[in-house]
Amino acid sequence: MIRMTISLICMILLSAGIGHAEPTGRDIMLKADEVDTSRDAAMSSRMVIERGSLKLQRSMESLTKQYGKNLKDERTLIRFVEPADVHDTAYLTWSYDDPEREDDMWVYLPAESLVRRISGGGKKGAFMRSDLANEDIEDRAVDDDEHTLTGEENVSGTACYVIESVPRPELKKDTNYSKRVQYIRKDLYLPAKIDYYDKRGKLLKTATFGGYKQIDGIWTVTRFLYETPRRKTRTLFQRSNISYNQGLDDALFLQNNLMR
Amino acid sequence: MIRAITGVSVISRAARILVLLISLLIPLTGVRGDESPPDVEAEDIDVSGNGITGDPFADDSLFSSDFTNEPADTEAQKSRVKLDMHGYLESRNRLRTGDSRLVSARQRLWLEAQAGYGIVETIGAEPPFRFFVSGAVDLDPAAADLSDDHDTARLYLEEAFLTVDRPGWNVVIGRKIHRIGTGDGINPLDLINPIDYRDPFATGRSDARLPVLLGLATINLPVPEPFQEANLDVIVVPLAEVNRLNSPGSAWEPPGLQKLRAGHREGAYILEDQKEPDRVFEQTEVAVRLAATLSGWDMSLIGFYGYLDSPVFEREYRSGSGAMQTLHITPIHPDFSAFGFAFAKGLDRSTLRGELAVKPDLPVMTKDETMPGFSRTPVMEGVLGIDRTFGTNLYVNLQYFLIHTWEAEYLISDTWAHGITYDVHDSFLQDDLEAGVRGIVGFTGQGWSFETYAEYQLADDWLFQGSLLLFEGSESGAYGQFDGNDMVTLRVRYSF
Numbered sequence: 001m002i003r004m005t006i007s008l009i010c011m012i013l014l015s016a017g018i019g020h021a022e023p024t025g026r027d028i029m030l031k032a033d034e035v036d037t038s039r040d041a042a043m044s045s046r047m048v049i050e051r052g053s054l055k056l057q058r059s060m061e062s063l064t065k066q067y068g069k070n071l072k073d074e075r076t077l078i079r080f081v082e083p084a085d086v087h088d089t090a091y092l093t094w095s096y097d098d099p100e101r102e103d104d105m106w107v108y109l110p111a112e113s114l115v116r117r118i119s120g121g122g123k124k125g126a127f128m129r130s131d132l133a134n135e136d137i138e139d140r141a142v143d144d145d146e147h148t149l150t151g152e153e154n155v156s157g158t159a160c161y162v163i164e165s166v167p168r169p170e171l172k173k174d175t176n177y178s179k180r181v182q183y184i185r186k187d188l189y190l191p192a193k194i195d196y197y198d199k200r201g202k203l204l205k206t207a208t209f210g211g212y213k214q215i216d217g218i219w220t221v222t223r224f225l226y227e228t229p230r231r232k233t234r235t236l237f238q239r240s241n242i243s244y245n246q247g248l249d250d251a252l253f254l255q256n257n258l259m260r
Numbered sequence: 261m262i263r264a265i266t267g268v269s270v271i272s273r274a275a276r277i278l279v280l281l282i283s284l285l286i287p288l289t290g291v292r293g294d295e296s297p298p299d300v301e302a303e304d305i306d307v308s309g310n311g312i313t314g315d316p317f318a319d320d321s322l323f324s325s326d327f328t329n330e331p332a333d334t335e336a337q338k339s340r341v342k343l344d345m346h347g348y349l350e351s352r353n354r355l356r357t358g359d360s361r362l363v364s365a366r367q368r369l370w371l372e373a374q375a376g377y378g379i380v381e382t383i384g385a386e387p388p389f390r391f392f393v394s395g396a397v398d399l400d401p402a403a404a405d406l407s408d409d410h411d412t413a414r415l416y417l418e419e420a421f422l423t424v425d426r427p428g429w430n431v432v433i434g435r436k437i438h439r440i441g442t443g444d445g446i447n448p449l450d451l452i453n454p455i456d457y458r459d460p461f462a463t464g465r466s467d468a469r470l471p472v473l474l475g476l477a478t479i480n481l482p483v484p485e486p487f488q489e490a491n492l493d494v495i496v497v498p499l500a501e502v503n504r505l506n507s508p509g510s511a512w513e514p515p516g517l518q519k520l521r522a523g524h525r526e527g528a529y530i531l532e533d534q535k536e537p538d539r540v541f542e543q544t545e546v547a548v549r550l551a552a553t554l555s556g557w558d559m560s561l562i563g564f565y566g567y568l569d570s571p572v573f574e575r576e577y578r579s580g581s582g583a584m585q586t587l588h589i590t591p592i593h594p595d596f597s598a599f600g601f602a603f604a605k606g607l608d609r610s611t612l613r614g615e616l617a618v619k620p621d622l623p624v625m626t627k628d629e630t631m632p633g634f635s636r637t638p639v640m641e642g643v644l645g646i647d648r649t650f651g652t653n654l655y656v657n658l659q660y661f662l663i664h665t666w667e668a669e670y671l672i673s674d675t676w677a678h679g680i681t682y683d684v685h686d687s688f689l690q691d692d693l694e695a696g697v698r699g700i701v702g703f704t705g706q707g708w709s710f711e712t713y714a715e716y717q718l719a720d721d722w723l724f725q726g727s728l729l730l731f732e733g734s735e736s737g738a739y740g741q742f743d744g745n746d747m748v749t750l751r752v753r754y755s756f
Contacts, residue, residue, distance in 0.1 A: 087344070104553070
């Protein structure tokens with residue numbers, strides 16, 4: 001009986017050991033993916049691109065709504081307000097959690113009075129001449145990358161998980177990056193910093209996140225800074241007027257709504 | 261019995277230990293389970309003086325200067341009036357290389373404004389009543405020197421339309437450009453707006469269109485699975501508007517028209533004035549488009565009844581003085597109908613686009629001098645194109661077009677006509693500079709157009725553009741006819 005008891009205790013301790021195991025990188029990224037529990041979101045954004053003494057300013061309004069069985073599919077409408085030459089240009093994206101399914105994307109070009117389907121081929125291009133690539137502002141599915149927890153580190157005085165995210169082999173051709181090193185806050189599961197590495201494995205740019213606010217019960221990054229040391233440029237991005245779960249109308253996310 | 265009791269007792273004790281240990285271990289295992297989000301008040305988050313710990317932007321210094329103007333509130337409002345105004349100042353100058361003549365020195369002030377009014381029922385929606393207006397002042401002494409197509413100074417309204425937007429439907433009434441085709445450069449189903457006769461080529465690959473007075477009703481249709489979106493558009497143009505023939509001397513006056521005018525001057529016949537549709541609500545155009553989106557496909561069925569944009573030349577002998585009969589040639593715009601199908605499909609990093617149009621009784625000019633100068637015949641037009649982005653920004657767009665004309669042996673058209681349109685461009689200098697080539701190549705005698713261009717954006721407001729546009733081919737070809745119109749264009753634009 002004593003042997004049996006010892007065996008039981010050993011099993012318990014063994015299971016306790018497993019229980020103490022660090023979460024995996026994927027666990028953490030899934031957790032980070034679940035921070036935004038909203039069904040829909042509306043916000044305004046402003047972007048300032050600094051190139052030496054030159055400053056480019058953009059502003060836009062965006063709407064997002066979740067769809068599908070697990071609310072993992074997403075529809076996003078972005079309408080540009082500034083600069084004047086792209087005023088009213090709008091992008092509509094229907095993205096799907098299923099990695100096998102292509103996103104649907106349309107652009108409305110007011111000067112040509114034209115709604116036009118576009119492809120994801122421009123993902124690697126710069127977003128409005130900024131330090132962000134188009135792929136940086138897209139909703140990236142957790143399983144588009146293989147995530148490895150490489151340690152923990154303090155960033156801006158707060159503890160973070162350090163996760164190396166490498167694109168799945170079949171998706172490598174669609175991204176600028178060989179890997180991203182993500183610093184995920186342990187308290188909020190929001191990013192504190194992301195280092196982007198180019199295809200040669202060299203540091204390309206760094207994103208620093210902040211302006212954390214709890215809005216309608218959801219912790220949200222409201223400010224971030226992208227810096228590209230090689231180009232000596234940086235982009236400041238601020239979100240404002242954020243509201244969640246306002247019951248956005250499905251009709252807002254139709255092609256028909258793009259044209260003014 | 262004792263052993264048995266003792267045994268039960270020991271197992272029971274072990275089970276209790278097991279339960280206790282498990283209960284102690286549960287909080288240590290896994291990453292945070294189904295607990296509620298971290299909360300400042302619940303002290304999950306460490307708050308310091310300027311916000312939560314670890315916020316590098318908490319002190320506001322970095323974001324203070326350029327982020328003072330908060331955009332408009334996104335909350336739904338009971339009533340609002342929204343007014344936006346934008347525009348640009350532009351200097352666009354075109355030098356014809358053949359004779360070094362400035363064919364256009366257009367200085368333009370362009371203004372556009374939009375206003376909205378009404379109760380905004382949901383966040384993100386636009387006011388239900390919206391009005392858009394655009395117009396310009398053009399000064400173009402160089403073009404005015406060439407022909408009567410241009411005045412030295414011209415103040416005009418471009419688009420002006422009212423949109424009434426209600427749940428499930430919307431209506432647009434006013435002067436508007438409305439495109440329904442999906443092709444690039446060649447659009448067999450874009451039949452509503454005529455070509456801008458003053459400036460017919462927007463680029464080496466695309467034409468420029470003029471707005472028309474129209475009514476457009478769009479109804480969002482219920483969408484059974486697997487459809488994702490479906491709309492029905494009905495467009496009515498109360499008075500058809502057509503391509504105006506260029507005045508003598510215009511840079512865009514085709515050689516064929518020049519010859520007709522020469523024959524008129526020599527007295528061989530009388531070339532009458534262009535007879536454009538002029539009976540409102542009698543010479544109307546109607547287009548119906550049923551569009552649906554399904555698994556990455558945008559598909560639409562299109563029907564059109566209207567008037568030919570490019571004129572045919574009606575021939576008729578009329579009695580003159582005495583027994584003489586005089587040949588009168590009149591540019592007219594007969595009616596016709598078209599039915600078609602258009603689609604677009606996203607494919608990885610490419611987009612496939614296509615249009616197919618059947619025009620069962622299209623008026624086409626005859627080869628010989630029989631009356632009335634044109635004949636009706638079935639014509640089928642199709643385009644199929646693909647675009648793709650290579651690397652980061654290298655964009656390539658190729659489109660093949662094909663036209664089949666029945667009974668072409670009697671007509672000026674070939675039985676088969678085909679060709680390609682193309683656009684290749686890339687970005688440089690941190691995307692400030694875009695450069696590329698674009699154009700159209702006909703394989704069956706239409707000739708070709710080719711444009712190489714570069715445009716540089718300085719800051720947000722300034723655009724500098726230069727281009728060289730070339731035409732080549734036989735005089736009877738759609739592009740070859742402008743063989744003498746090779747031109748260099750320089751454009752500077754300030755947007756506000």
